[in-house]
Amino acid sequence: MQPSAPAKPTAAMRTHLTRQTPKGYVFWKVARAGVLHVALIVGAVIMLIPFIWMVSTSLKSLDQVFTFPPSWIPNPIIWENYPQALTTVPFGQWFVNTSRIAILVTLGQLFTCSLAGFTFARMRFPGRDVLFLVYIATLMIPAHVTIIPIFVTMNTFGLVDTPWSLIIPGLTSAWGTFLFRQYYLSLPSELEDAAKMDGCSFFRIYLQISLPLAKPILATLGIFTFLGAWNDFLGPLIFLQSKDTKTLTVGLLQFQAEFQGMGNWPVMMAGVVISTLPVLIAFIIGQKYFVRGIALTGIKG
């Protein structure tokens, strides 16, 4: 339904309504808001149940977990699961590995994509439109098509099981290039033209005029590239094999393998909390940018 209709009636209608039934109108307005809040809160709780249960389990002892009926609040609170999770597997190392890959991939993409996007949007050269068409055509290609040859290539160069096997292919993306080009095209080019007339070099135009104008796209692509690299699973699963090179996602699986046989859910959930906490904190701080970015570009997170 579109009940927002009464939310913004014209001034004439509002006086008409309030004059006719002042009490009734206010009552319905409040009642409608109340019902909506209840519905939205119920939905929000359903969305949060897995997170609540994750935290709750991570603070329980083993025998508190296997009880019926289930208790939502651990009593007593058991903190020991966290040190146990942190000492059994090298979460610190995995955290460093993941950050390194995600940061380098993000910086690389921001540089290569903004520069290429600028070139496609603002410079003239033979073959430009054909080349850009090729870029667009590859947007549809699923990662599964390219991952096998990339694996073979990395294997040939002996880079499998090093972070480079994930960093190097991640340094650019057709999608990012596309985003930057479209964004530059949506901006007026007068500033750049004026700079060009004054004899400004192309690189300086890019660096000092175009790039600062593209801050919204830099933020959006930055956030989602980082998030994508941080949460990536298929890549690390295929490319990283030894314990020391793993990222958090594949590491978490190894961690699970060590505890699931025993049914030690509290320690497992503690591990999950540890691995998701950085992203959750980042999201809470910068949620505005996440949401705005999605609306801006429709990137799949």
Place this chain on the structure above:
Amino acid sequence: MALAETATRVRDRRTRREAFFRTLRWHEAKWAYLFLLPNLLLFLAFTIYPVFASFFYSLNRWNLHNPMQFIGLGNYTTLLNDPIFRKVLGNTFYYTAGIIPFQTALGLLIALGLNQKLRFTTFYRSVYFVPVVTSSIAVSMVWQWLYQPEWGVFNSLLKQIGIQGPNWLFSTSWAMPSVILLSIWKNVGYSVVLYLAALQGVPESLFESAMIDGANAWHRFWRITLPMISPTTFFIIVLSVIGSFQSFDQIYVLTQGGPARATSVIAYYLYENGFKFFNMGYAAAIAYVLFGLLLFATLLQWFYRRRWVFGEE
């Protein structure tokens, strides 16, 4: 005489000007190619080359260690007669069909609720969006615990109201719905945000004039809101199909394609063949079938787009 002289001078000037612009253009093109170079080299090495290499692998029998053996379309004919692959295709369609209605309808419903002039809507929106940003591996592990048949939350809650819950991930009939439920939970916030942006873009004046004409809320929704946001619906459906066809992470953690292949989807089967059994050629053929299906599905949707998307010629 004077005329001829002027003519040559003009011609000279023209050639000189042309030469000047040619240098200028060449100067610009030179820099353009230089700027493109890092992007283009990586693009060629990690997108264009793999697309062709993958197709070439798919025409060979190859396990990475022994030399390739060219078998033409052999892998594709094997796929056609592979009963597991047929099951896998069916599962992929099942999974996709299970997700699309919720991704659109549920997403829209929540977005409509959030689009009211209420307090705390930013907070609610963030709550619905949290699963989208969280790692699929982490949330899958949490859901595995929720689905645990004896002590998991779902069955405990059901037991409290006197219902014996299903075996969820361990039952051939419940495993796929369980995976679908998790995927809806994980991704619905994404369509909520997209729909919310679309709803805020519908001009208020349309509703006002409809109200003056006496349209009730129901009519305003079906005749104004829904058509006005249909491009977003289209976008969400296209993206959901693409995403669902490739989904892998949840299935890897929750079921490993089981029980009895009940949740094996294309991406998982591809992974198994390529990186467990090292049938690189066969895996590449599966990748190409996946690619073809995606291409076909997307083109089909574009073809039918003008039938129901508003403002399309």
